[in-house]
């Protein structure tokens with residue numbers, strides 16, 4: 001039932017200011033791939049330094065070189081990091097091993113994962129599996145979470161990401177995810193704090209059936 005705030009396409013200081021606005025309404029902070037690519041692992045360490053009590057996810061989107069990439073993410077302070085589910089299984093297994101050795105967690109990004117590969121991934125029961133509508137598909141094909149497969153994956157730990165807005169929440173709730181990842185709907189809002197509060201209130205209300 002957690003909300004993960006995704007910070008993308010901004011500077012590190014803008015990311016910190018954005019996260020401060022939304023902090024009380026989100027459970028995890030994601031250092032987006034765009035920040036890591038533009039500013040390096042310093043984006044992870046700077047954000048973790050500002051929010052030592054919030055779990056921080058590094059959206060590494062690792063596809064190869066797993067031990068190196070996951071080690072630098074965890075050394076920089078990340079509590080969880082992402083690996084692409086379409087990667088070779090040895091890569092994903094290395095990520096899980098490095099995470100376990102460091103007492104950290106793995107999110108497997110299911111972007112473009114075939115059904116055959118999905119079957120193989122199901123044995124990684126400690127991971128969070130993230131159903132993801134990519135930014136490019138959102139922008140060029142108008143693809144949305146609502147148009148995704150309605151069937152829930154048979155996994156214990158599910159996350160949903162990609163263009164999630166207030167209107168997506170009823171459908172998202174039907175899949176009973178552990179985490180919803182929300183980026184632009186909060187970070188691009190005119191009033192970030194208000195958008196985060198609305199997301200939090202709507203999500204908790206839908207999930208618990210109680211007004212909060």
Ligand SMILES: O=C(CO)[C@H](O)[C@H](O)COP(=O)(O)O
Nearest residue numbers: 006161162163164182183184
């Ligand atoms: O992984 C990502 C981009 O690759 C983002 O974290 C994810 O798409 C959430 O952001 P938004 O809600 O803006 O789509």
